[in-house]
Amino acid sequence: MKQTWKPTHTRKKEVLKALGIFQRATAEHLWRMLRPGDSHDRITRDTLNALKDDGKVRVETRLESNHQLWVLTERGHKEAKQLLPGNVRVSSLRKLEFDDDGEPITGEGYDEHAAAVTMTAAVLTGAGYGTPLSWQTEIAHRLPYGYTQYADLTMRAPDAGVPAMLLEVDRVNEPVDDLVAKLRRYTDWFELLAPKADKDRERVARAFGGARVHDLRLWSRIYPATGREGYVPVAFVFTGKTKAQRASRMRRLEQDARTYFAGTEYAGGGITAVDYHQAVPVVVTELERITADPDGAAGKVWRRLGRNEWQTLTEALDNPDGDRLYVVQAEQARKRQKEREAAAREAQRPVCRRCGAKFTDDRWDSIRHHPAQQHRELCEPCLHEHWEQVQAEQAARRQAEEAAAREAAEADAKKGRGLFGRRR
Template sequence: MKSVRISALRKLRLDAKGRPVTDDGYDEHAAAVTSTAAVLTGAGYGTPLSWQTEIAHRLPYGYTQYADLTMRAPDAGVPAMLLEVDRANEPVDDRYNDWFELLAPKADKEKAARRQGAAVHDFRLWSRICPATGREGYVPVAFVFTGKTAAQRESRMRRLEQAARRCFAGTPYPWAGFTAVDYHQAVPVVVTELERITADPVGAAGRVWRRLGRDEWQTLSEALDNPDGERLYRMEEEQSRRRQVKRKVAEREAQRPVCTRCGTKFTDERWQSVIQTSWRSTGDNLCGPCWKEDVDRAEAERAARREAEEAAVREAAEADAKKGRGLFGRRR
């Protein structure tokens, strides 16, 4: 692992009385960092050349968060991931969320404040430095615990889970009927143990990762995926759309007119013709067939009246003609 740059010596830590704090030294922590890079590389996550150590993440309030390792493994589905190697002796907190929320230089603060979901990422500093994650949320952060006892490591994981919940939990969508979670502005945090990785037959490629907020151990890809996030949201959005369409259809059907003569519901064509008619008639409460029956009957009656009138006119004309012949048609 000559190409893996070992993290630098950490500063001497002093207690409140100025006495050196008994702590793991450079050799133990650096060895754990190197071992972590080695087992991940062995599982296909990046190459020895794709690792960097002690990357500084400067915050505006004078604090700098250093990542023990930065992994880039796009071929394994992890474009970037920050790793912290914890020998169960460091403070449990996570300031990465503060760094992810930093605006990029010259970013429009007002526009950024109006953006929702992933749209705000374009205004953030991290998106100018790190590659796109390929998933919802910020660049994932992994905590690799090692040393002490299994119970102590488990305790550390639970403490981290409690302390960092606001960063990784995501936000429920406010719409009724949606159970999906909005992870677009959340930090995906996964944990593992170096001892667990080395004990697994397939190493870091096995089910040795746990996403904070979940109980099961998964592969890294499974742990980083968000089945209850964007994917579920799109599914529930489509279901909501279908429910709305169904509800509108039901509401429209409830308003559909019924023929007052035969009780049949109006067809769409008949209903539309009544709606579009600029004047109202007594037939508007009848369905198409009943209305046509009335129209045909009225037309037949009009035709019969016309025929009767025409016949009467003919008879009158014939009577006049006969009368005229009676007066002048015979010579004396």
């Protein structure tokens, strides 16, 4: 079906709101973010030009890639403020400045890193991870030792299975040690106690493990529950240089930052599940990999550090080797322990000295609870048989004694009758 290249009121509002959040963007950024279903960015460019005619946007500069960089005018900035919800932070206005000759000064300060940050938000939004309103840039995470860790992006996309995620964009130009330091500082921030939180309760909760400790920490007051074990996930999005250089960088980050994402072992034999409750889930991807995949950011373009396979984002954030596996393995361990205890108990079960049969539980309990009872070596049936035999023997003896007594009495009676008969 042929697309109609006509800017609409809805599309204009979308562009104004997106620029209100991200401040500066190219037509490609806005196309991938707002209308990924379009076959290319032509209608987005037409929309920008229509807004330019309305005096609401302007071209600030042209990038090395030859893309035009668009920003809001004062009029467009005011309208964007009205369109955006009150809880969304609106970016500052990029005012048009002039030189001494009255010529507009070309915008500066928008480097390739900023372009990669906006592109990251664009491809994720286009893949269904939230909307432009789901994003915030340069969110501060203040630490008690005087450092503030800023996240390039924060995303909230609960409908896509990612309630919150922090993103760092790297153009393969920062030392890996700096990336590891970011994870260390994020971990420090995640472990901060919430105001008025009970330190003793936090220590107890930490000792027992599990998710209860997070209720006492600052991050749970700012970000929504993740729905998974661990802290808010952190994503590193790499771009630039060569594929081999990006792959090498991901491997080095994985090696050096393991202490922050690897989790800890659960206690108990036979348990291979990992306790991720005090760990930062870290995923990595590449902008080049995302844009080359037919499914974009919704495809298998994410890798969880500590794993080898590429997965979808929700698969990468999931913990099949975490609590769910622990519940199964712990139950299996309890079952095996019961079996071992049962086997050990069975090995001690007494055997009847008469018939060789093993004692029943009731018979075994009986001889344990009544150690003075007779015939402890006999099982229940043999014991009954023994007592029946004893009773039969006793009855036979009584009968024999009674018969003997009767015979003696009869003999005495006969003797008596004989004497009296002779006297008569």
